[in-house]
Amino acid sequence: MTTERRPDALIFDMDGTLFETxxxxxxxxxxxxxxxxxxxxxxxxxxxxxxxxxxxxxxxxxxxxxxxxxxxxxxxxxxxxxxxxxxxxxxxAGEGRLYPHVEETLRKLKEGGAKLFVASNGLEAYVKGVAKHRGIAGLFDGIYSAGEYGTATKVELVSRLIADHGLAGQTVWMIGDRSSDVEAGRGNGLKTVGCAYAKYGGASELEEADVLITDFRELLG
Missing domain, CATH: 1.10.150 (DNA polymerase; domain 1)
Known part of the structure; x- marks a missing residue:
């Protein structure tokens, strides 16, 4: 994966992107x-x-x-x-795991100066619970969920995140495995990265993504 400019911020879906649900x-x-x-x-x-x-x-x-x-x-x-x-x-109880190389890659992105966020359509306690119990909560500048903010679409959730953290005009990537993630990115003018390693949706869901990755480490590009 190649890129013209490193992102100022990256927004991740949770299920099927960071967490092998x-x-x-x-x-x-x-x-x-x-x-x-x-x-x-x-x-x-x-x-x-x-x-x-x-x-x-x-x-x-x-x-x-x-x-x-x-x-x-x-x-x-x-x-x-x-x-x-x-x-x-x-x-x-220790059930559930992150996808390979997620934690180490997130840490390297953070060390490189990027702000990291989560935007998920899940419930607040679940989304934050995954981050907490898998030891990655402290890497994020914000963890947003539809359950917490009552948003009807992920486009709306990501829009709120961008506004709250003053990301408008910056280089921001939306990373996810479903069509709702691609729509959320495109609907907010973001670069979209489709996670082709996930297996929960159909391949056609990521056809509109700007870039596809098959290994999480490719984000380090």
């Missing part, structure tokens, strides 16, 4: 649906975990409508609570 979510998925069934809120077969992984990057309400379209509103609301509870319990 299936290393946590496979077990969490089974626990969520087992509990829903025990509580009488869901009686159908447990949806395949691949369906949930394929919805990463969506807002939670949209995610559950895709994962269990026939479920009641009560079941989806309860699933929100259970998902966060079991994710945080898993993270605290």
């Amino acid at each position: 299936d290393t946590l979510l496979v077990s969490v998925h089974q626990r969520v649906f087992r509990t829903l069934r025990e509580e009488g809120l869901y009686t159908a077969e447990t949806p395949p975990v691949e369906r949930l992984l394929g919805c990463l990057g969506m807002l939670l309400d949209d995610l559950w409508r895709k994962v269990m379209p026939d479920a009641s509103a009560e079941a989806r609301t309860r699933a929100d609570v259970l998902l966060l509870q079991y994710e945080l319990e898993g993270l605290a």
Whole structure:
């Protein structure tokens, strides 16, 4: 990967970009649906975990409508609570890992003078929990989530981040693995970097990205 100028700031998605989410979510998925069934809120077969992984990057309400379209509103609301509870319990127990070379690369980018941020459509406690339990929280100048700011799109979330930190007019990259990340970058006039090493979305989602990387270290370019 080559670049004309090193970025002043980099904004990262979390799931599928920094965090290899299936290393946590496979077990969490089974626990969520087992509990829903025990509580009488869901009686159908447990949806395949691949369906949930394929919805990463969506807002939670949209995610559950895709994962269990026939479920009641009560079941989806309860699933929100259970998902966060079991994710945080898993993270605290040491489950889930970052993609290879993420921590070392982030540290080198930080040492090189770049400001680092996270922008995720996830819940605040989850997004900050991943950063905390995987030891990278202190590397970021800001960790933004749709859950904390109540944004309807990632374009809106990234716009708020840029305004809050005075990044307008600077060289900023948006790095992610889903079409929502590319849209967030392009919608805010940023260079977009697609993470082709992730496996949760389709390859077509990154067609509009400026650059594709297959190894996180390529960001050091």
